[in-house]
Amino acid sequence: MKITGIKTFLMQAGSPPNSKAWAANYDTINSGWRNWLFVKVYTDEGITGVGECSGWPRVIETAVTDLASILVGEDPMHIEKLWQKMQVAIMGHGMTGVVGGGAMTGIDMALWDIKGKALNTPVWNLLGGKLRDSIRIYAHAKTPDMALELKAQGITAVKAGGMADPVEMMEKLRAAVGSDMDLMIDCHGPPWLTTADAIALGRRLEPLDLLFMEDPIPPEQADGYARIRDAVAIPLAAGERAATIWGLRPLIEQGLVDVVQPDTGRAGGITQMKKIAAMAEAHGIMFAPHSGSLGPIAEYAALHLMASIPNALMLERIEIDWPGRNDVITPVPKTVDGHIAVPNTPGLGVDIVESEIAKYPSVRNVGLGGGDYAPGTGGSFVYAQPRFMRSKWLGK
Numbered sequence: 001m002k003i004t005g006i007k008t009f010l011m012q013a014g015s016p017p018n019s020k021a022w023a024a025n026y027d028t029i030n031s032g033w034r035n036w037l038f039v040k041v042y043t044d045e046g047i048t049g050v051g052e053c054s055g056w057p058r059v060i061e062t063a064v065t066d067l068a069s070i071l072v073g074e075d076p077m078h079i080e081k082l083w084q085k086m087q088v089a090i091m092g093h094g095m096t097g098v099v100g101g102g103a104m105t106g107i108d109m110a111l112w113d114i115k116g117k118a119l120n121t122p123v124w125n126l127l128g129g130k131l132r133d134s135i136r137i138y139a140h141a142k143t144p145d146m147a148l149e150l151k152a153q154g155i156t157a158v159k160a161g162g163m164a165d166p167v168e169m170m171e172k173l174r175a176a177v178g179s180d181m182d183l184m185i186d187c188h189g190p191p192w193l194t195t196a197d198a199i200a201l202g203r204r205l206e207p208l209d210l211l212f213m214e215d216p217i218p219p220e221q222a223d224g225y226a227r228i229r230d231a232v233a234i235p236l237a238a239g240e241r242a243a244t245i246w247g248l249r250p251l252i253e254q255g256l257v258d259v260v261q262p263d264t265g266r267a268g269g270i271t272q273m274k275k276i277a278a279m280a281e282a283h284g285i286m287f288a289p290h291s292g293s294l295g296p297i298a299e300y301a302a303l304h305l306m307a308s309i310p311n312a313l314m315l316e317r318i319e320i321d322w323p324g325r326n327d328v329i330t331p332v333p334k335t336v337d338g339h340i341a342v343p344n345t346p347g348l349g350v351d352i353v354e355s356e357i358a359k360y361p362s363v364r365n366v367g368l369g370g371g372d373y374a375p376g377t378g379g380s381f382v383y384a385q386p387r388f389m390r391s392k393w394l395g396k
């Protein structure tokens with residue numbers, strides 16, 4: 001079998017008016033910043049594979065087109081070889097971040113899809129077989145009402161972020177949902193907390209028995225993570241912004257986190273994610289892939305991967321998402337009792353609906369809204385925060 005071509009499918013992926021999801025600030029597809037980029041790899045035997053590149057999709061589309069030139073004519077079954085070929089080709093431009101990682105991710109995912117279809121078996125079977133038939137998900141909630149609504153739907157874990165007074169809100173969430181639901185907090189920036197403030201916040205949250213505290217400080221500050229880890233009795237989680245085994249290595253090898261969160265759409269593909277999971281396993285670290293900007297094809301890849309690794313904790317999901325999410329792929333995954341069933345059809349078991357994707361042309365893809373970087377706002381103090389920002393985290 002030979003690769004004959006690679007096509008990209010870029011789209012704006014909006015959120016609905018009155019959405020309770022993370023993207024609630026963006027009430028039309030044109031005002032939002034989320035894009036999805038899907039790729040299709042074609043072969044001379046008529047088998048096609050589908051993949052997804054998240055990270056910075058409009059830029060990654062160009063990277064995919066560049067990489068296609070070195071892949072046409074290659075045998076798609078030799079996935080590791082082709083991954084290494086792409087990595088070497090990109091290296092001339094510097095080490096790979098999420099743009100190169102995202103491009104390799106979508107192509108790698110499509111190659112696994114092709115291999116599964118060619119061998120008439122699901123991708124999880126190629127990865128060593130299944131440890132579980134369904135994957136536990138967690139959703140986002142930042143009010144007690146949202147958390148209770150999700151709990152009523154069978155969701156067993158929720159994460160909160162972007163709150164004005166996180167200690168008070170996390171206390172309210174714990175009081176509302178009781179002790180049988182997992183609660184997590186995402187402190188992600190920018191603006192970021194300082195290490196000292198993250199420790200202060202963590203100590204105040206300790207009585208709430210959180211499953212993890214995510215991105216308490218910028219991901220590149222390994223020494224800060226070590227200080228928080230040693231000072232606060234809450235498991236730490238991070239890793240959504242990093243790509244490849246080398247990008248995730250410091251967090252894992254230095255034992256800086258208890259949960260590692262690479263993004264299935266930009267960390268380097270199923271090939272890299274499986275290795276990252278194994279590195280984490282060796283260090284007693286659980287694996288909970290990031291979602292957020294992630295689209296529905298990469299979510300399928302995460303289901304296959306998480307079915308096959310022992311340290312799968314749970315999968316992040318925007319459970320109340322833009323309704324168009326369900327129109328651009330087939331079939332649509334269903335959440336039942338807080339879990340999504342692992343597909344048992346050959347390959348990834350999913351395809352894009354090209355005619356639906358064409359209805360949502362990409363408009364823009366940067367996340368900084370009007371005024372976010374104006375002098376005197378939180379955006380202009382990326383690290384050490386002035387009192388008006390710190391008070392939002394630590395109380396008055």
Ligand SMILES: [Mg+2]
Pocket residue numbers: 186188214215240
């Ligand atoms: Mg996060």
